[in-house]
Amino acid sequence: MPRLYINAELRRLVADRAAHICEYCLYPEVEGLSCQVDHIISVKHGGATTADNLCYDCIFCNLQKGTDLGSINWQTGELVRFV
Template sequence: MGSYIREEVRWFVAARAEGLCEYCLVHEDDTFFGCEVDHIISLKHGGTTEEDNLAYFYVFCNRQKGSDIGSILWQTGEFIRFFNPRVDKWADHFRLEGAIIEPLTGIGEVTARILEFNNGDRI
């Protein structure tokens, strides 16, 4: 399947997310640019355009993630995959402390850092 995401699939993914970015949990109504449907694992890394590989992203999160699938955990030098909203539970990897998203795991750490959850312009 190609990169084109059918309109009915976009609607399904947006409804499943209930208007929330599946990464930072900001509601689309609380953003200037809104949210969009995109691939969790990009096509160039073997991802598909199926519902289980699509997520609802705040535009800023999606631009920061790009086609990346993970990053290096600075503390260990190990490559760690990003949070995947289809297989991971948000509360296992992050905690909301006021307006700050605190990572709880390596997955949370690399996701929060690369997607810039706590960027001053976003808080």
């Protein structure tokens, strides 16, 4: 089972790498509406807790994404993988 816990150093690395902006919708983190570190490939699907599988996202994107691995482009109908 992959590790779920994301330590403070890794959280800081991901947040700084993203410049504290949601990496999906590009909405900047603001006071009272902070972003969070999220697994791109969820732990449920075997995703690792490593920097290359973590992203910084806002609560709205995180709730929309859930544990999905991709989405359908509504304009083309194509499946788009998150990674």
